[in-house]
Amino acid sequence: MDETPFDDDDELHEECGVFGIFKRTDAAAVVTLGLHALQHRGQEAAGIVSYDGSQFHVERHAGLIGDTFTKQAVLERLPGTSAIGHTRYATTGGGGLRNVQPFFAELSAGGFAVAHNGNITNALTIQRELQRRGSIFSSTSDTETILHLVATSAARHFVEKLIDALSRLEGAFSLVGLSSKKMVGVRDPLGIRPLVLGDLEGSPILASETCALDIIGADFVRDIEPGELVVISEDGIESIFPFQARRPRFCIFEYVYFARPDSTVEGRNVYEIRKKIGGELARESHVEADIVVPVPDSGVPAAIGYAQEAGLPFELGIIRNHYVGRTFIQPTDSIRHMGVKLKHNANRRMIEGKRVILVDDSIVRGTTSQKIVQMVREAGATEVHMRIASPPTRASCFYGVDTPEKAKLLASRMTIEEMADFIKVDSLSFLSIDGLYRATDEPSRNKLTPQFCDACFTGDYPTSLTDQDGTENVRPLSLLGGAG
16 A cells, blocks of 8 residues: 555554435435444445435445535435435445445346445455356445345345345445335344444434434434344334344454444443453553553543553643545655654643553554654653553454455564564553453453454454455454354
8 A cells, every 4th residue: 555644554444334214304414414423434435325206316426424415416416215325445346436335226126225334255256156147347346246146136026135145145244225115224144343223203224333323313223133134114124034143243343443432332332341441451561650641532542441540640642633634645755754743743741751651542554653652752751651452453354344464464473572662662562352352341252152253353253255265364264153
């Protein structure tokens, strides 16, 4: 990847957020607000598909929701009482408008739109099979595979076709779909990615997180269960469990970083979990220091929990600039070197002459950590100790997170001591895997049947990785944690 001045390639990025509403006069406007709340799940592009009782309308644009879908002309092109939307950060298929969701197609059973959060780990294999049979793909996204499988299914009715299609998939998929008569929501049997059901004055809603319900004043009804398909129509909400039951493996990194702190995910408040993570981190690896400083913004809740447990002052020793775009042009090497300060700047008054504990959520390539440590030292810190609110990220994610290749992950090729030397800290510690589980109120990680998907830390992938077989990037482990 090309290096950006903000080291965006040194962060983990969630693939997307999904939102849908059924039978609401201002459907597209409500979806726009919902996507605003889910903007953290993808800032690259967004799309909305609406249905007005006679035809579907599609709008897909690059950029942030507020830069496109708040324009009145755009919303006027999305009439209808039902709509679904998607905000995207590419993990498969690359960028470009042709890969922006929701995808829409006119099928034999009528129009159908789909928006998907996750990654289908056998999509390439299925696409090649479909292409040999004559299917023509208009994108390089794994999500389009779902449309083709529905279109080519021999089942008679729409829901049966969808079930037939989804039964072919491996990996993670939380999705919303819209036909002329129904809105559907489904999670894969392991429930790797989140999806919730809400209600706005009688209009059912599907969304990736509860924060998207809060922004529109909707009520949270419940989580969609792993392996559940909900079919929403004029007749009400039907719940179907069409897949073979598996032991759930929800992505534990949603609690560490991806979900918004004000969301409740799988019955757990994300902010509370992150504070508990900080407390566990302090109990496991505390060092004598004067202040605790978060790397904003994702390190803030864990740093609060760490400071409270350690009895140290919590200080905003680093200030983040929230008004920096992601596409700043770097004309010279000297400007590129200054890039990190466009996003973060040391609060010298809080740091100078003090022993500092820096708390961050993770280390990916290590380049951002290296620059932040240098900045804190230049601000006068006498010691810099880094504490990471998750275990070392040693393996790539194939379930909807944009992770660098395994060889580019710092923890996959260095010991913790080597990493500490690389980022030039006085000490470096990561939260243990059991400490992370304890923060979610689990006593420890069950090695035989893990309670979460934690493959980025352990390399224990809960599904087959058909498209990755034979590559050097990953070694799929046994399918522990589920039946079949």
